[in-house]
Amino acid sequence: MALFGAIIMAILKTTIIMILITIIAWSSEADQASQTVLISALQLSLELELEVVAxxxxxxxxxxxxIRKIGCMHSLERTTVLSTFFEDPNSLNKVPCPSIYDPAEKYISLIIPAYNEEHRLPEALSETLNYLKQRSAAEKSFTYEVLIVDDGSTDHTSKVAFEFVRKHKIDNVRVLLLGRNHGKGEAVRKGMLHSRGELLLMLDADGATKVTDLEKLEAQVCALAKKTESSTATSASSSQRLSDAEIAVFGSRAHLEKQALATRKWYRNFLMKGFHLIVLLTAGPGIRDTQCGFKMFTRAAARKLFTNIRLKRWCFDVELVYLCKHLRIPMAEVSVNWTEIPGSKVRMTSILHMVFELLLIKVGYGLGIWKIYS
Structure with a gap:
């Protein structure tokens, strides 16, 4: 609306200037020199106004x-079936990728987007797999897979990831190679669409959030599933699987905000507050920390969300909140333990890119250019 307002104001100013030029040109009272100076000034102003409008x-x-191209690309991705495979370094065979539309084969899938993470990934993966193995040994129904999505890394990230596949077998650890860098949002989307879990958890490759906190998100998912089931209690819904409920739970660092404000530089706090305000105006209230890289979805929720999502880089998290609201998917926010790990890829240019993507969400969905499929 601000854009159209600026254009209308420029047109009005241009019209007024043209009228003034006409009046001066036909005025007999003003001397020739004054007319020439005034006409020249008004013509210059008119040219500038026209250049601004253009x-x-x-x-x-x-x-x-x-925005239109993003919409067209999304429509193509929704209808195109790609022959995608996982590589098994032990047997050298290719394992077909499952689809989010297939029935769940595991209890939980952990999706880890990775771009140039050869140094931070090993420790985070080791901690994650140790926890998963221990819990699987204690609970026979707890089956898992870890899906590492290499987002076109230029270092040895894929080599590190495949070492874990060799050690833990491809049924438990898989690597999806995207070939070139698309962005974190696209890496998460691809991982979600090719996962096998009833529950799907995205987590960062740096291990900033303790993997044990997935139990907090898991408990919240189960609580919301029971609440939803009781509110629509029927003989048919009483046997509903967890994967069939539509639920999204967001890990949150909002409880650490005061500590962060005290330790960060003033300009970083200013940027953070400004970003939060823009997010609030874009997605609305409900989730305080949209950017925490620790989120859990049921299979049914992931199916709807990640076949609709369009942003491929920084603000796909905000788009997820926006889509949850419009698709009426219940959301919850759960506090998690978080530690800042050196090696962040966020730069000043990233902030500008984030603001641009938030504008894309507002305009793309607000004007109906991007359709939401249910």
């Missing part, structure tokens, strides 16, 4: 074309 219109055309 620039604004060009920027708007580029922006809307970019």
């Amino acid at each position: 620039l604004v219109l060009s920027a708007a055309a580029f922006f809307f074309e970019h």
Whole structure:
């Protein structure tokens, strides 16, 4: 709306200037020199106004074309079936990728997007797999898989990941290679769409959040599933599987905000507050910390969300919140333990990219250019 307002104001100013030029040109009272100076000044102002209008219109055309292309690409991705495989380094065979539309084969899938994480990934993976193995030994119904999505890394991330596949077997650890860098959002999306779990957990490759905290999110999912089941209690729904409920639970660092404000530089706090305000205006209230990389979804919720999501980089988390609201998927926020790990890939340019993506969400969905499929 602000864009159209600026264009209308520029057109009005241009019209007024043209009227003034006409009046001065036909005025007989003003001397010739004064008329010439005034006409020249008004003509210069008119040219500047027209250039501004042209620039604004060009920027708007580029922006809307970019949104349209994202929508077209998403439609193509939804209808195209790709022959994707996991590589098994032990047998050298190719294992077909499952689909989110297939029935669940595991209790939980852990999706780890990784881009140039050869140094941070080994420790995080070791801790994660040790926990999963211990819990699987204690609970026979607890079956798991870890899916590492290499987002076009230029270092030895894939080599490190395949070492874990050799050690833990491809039924438990899998590596999906994207070939080139798409962005964290796309890496998570691909992992979700090719997972086998009833529950699907995304977590960062740096191990900033303790994997044991998945039990907090898991408990919240189960509580919401029971609440949903009781509110629509029928003989048919009483036997509903956990994977059939539509639930999203977001790990949160909001409880650590005061500590972060005390230790960060003032400009970083200013940027953080500004970003949170824009997120609030884009996705609305409900989730305080949208950017924590620790989120759990039931299979049914992931199926709806990750076949709709369009953003491929920074703000796909905000888009998930937006989609949850519009698809009426229950959400909850759970506090998790979080430690800042050196090696963050967030830069000042990343902030600008985030703001741009938030604008894409607002305009793309707000004007109905992006459709939401249920």
